[in-house]
Amino acid sequence: MSDQKNTSDTRERILDIAERLFMDNGYEATSMRAITSAAEVNLAAVNYHFGSKEALLCEVFRRRLTWLNHQRLQALDKLEAQAAGAPLKPSQILEAFFGTLLRMGEDPSLGGMTFLRLLGRTLTEPAEFIRTFFAGEYAQVIDRYKRALFRALPDVPKAEIVWRLHFMLGAMSYAIAGTDVLQVVTGCEVGDLAGEGGCDDPADTVLARRLAERLMPFLLGGLRAPLPQFKQQEPSSKTV
């Protein structure tokens, strides 16, 4: 029973607990003492294994995001191989990008809805180290998907596509964050989106699936919406 306890047990337990506490309270409002005591490890364990609180947050994301973005690139590779040079359909691209993410919400071993909520809530954090971390973690995948969308929508100005990708990311980010401060969704047939103190599994799996079913058509509708009337061409086009 002391098989691989050596190098991974404490680390992994810290990451799991930190993931949940950062999601519940946010980064700044979650103390090292809260993390280490909830994980039943020594206070110094985080600094020993990760170096600092900032590095811990980055590692919480890295262990999920590298896998996720690898999957996203593979999904796009597969689609483009099947298309044999032809442009992809926008729905395929969105499915590869957002579907791959949302399916993580159904699998607790990939973080489940806890990680999705944490991701959605952290994407709007203003802290510098978070933004640079995400920028690096997402650079490649965003670039690939942007180019795929450019090819899929050759008649839409590229700047417009970039804007709409931004809007789609926002709708997704807010939806998976599940804070719902305005109580729009809470109380409907849907049930609560948050489920703050619960376990991992019970209704989160079905919630993730319902969310995907509703979000994907919305995003596709937004992406393909009629262009604003003021668009004739891109004027100076400094995007050489």
Next chain:
Amino acid sequence: MSDQKNTSDTRERILDIAERLFMDNGYEATSMRAITSAAEVNLAAVNYHFGSKEALLCEVFRRRLTWLNHQRLQALDKLEAQAAGAPLKPSQILEAFFGTLLRMGEDPSLGGMTFLRLLGRTLTEPAEFIRTFFAGEYAQVIDRYKRALFRALPDVPKAEIVWRLHFMLGAMSYAIAGTDVLQVVTGCEVGDLAGEGGCDDPADTVLARRLAERLMPFLLGGLRAPLPQFKQQEPSSKTV
């Protein structure tokens, strides 16, 4: 020169500075000492005028949100009066709700983009007192607009409309937050969305207008997107 300095000068200066610092750093990462020293007031001034740091944040929002939501209700009143009992067009409803907000970004006396960014970044904060505050501040306006959308889209299931309203709020929230951690928009022809350390006016006014021009068609396209195929009626069918 001692005209109305009495009851408003210190209070207003604290609110202005707090609005900017909360936007730049987030609530938790902004200290009372940073606020009071930047506002050039005594450290005790915040507690004297507002009672606590939490109450200060609420007041920062209240002085803008009560006006905003009043305008939103008035805009809806006017539209419904003109329609004389007929259902409104979805585009009218979205214009009244989102247009009224986005136009605040063009007016520095209403907070400008600083307030819009702060709002977008705070809507996903998990802190309890923030969520209950927003819930109360938005309850009436959300209810009115939800009912207007129900009437405007009688063939769409109400639960679906609620979901899409949620998605629209997310896209708007993320867009006005302007964090853009994934660097989707940054570097394009658009210029930077954030402009962290700048003044109020220079490019924020035009940015707010461009944002509105792009966001509104996107939201409308998402709202009117085809329904997911699995909708015949709402079954109980919890997929046991």
Next chain:
DNA sequence: CTAACATCAAAACGAACGTTTGAACGATGT
């Protein structure tokens, strides 16, 4: 004039923060 209010500087409050230290522990390899 008086009383109430607003602002100030300065200091302190206890609490909580992230991080560091140095010793002890337990397995491993020679």
Next chain:
DNA sequence: ACATCGTTCAAACGTTCGTTTTGATGTTAG
């Protein structure tokens, strides 16, 4: 057996946090 290395531990480090207090100084209104 001893030495080594990675890990864990209790305890303390210095700092910063939000808040309160005290007393003095204008300023305003009855």
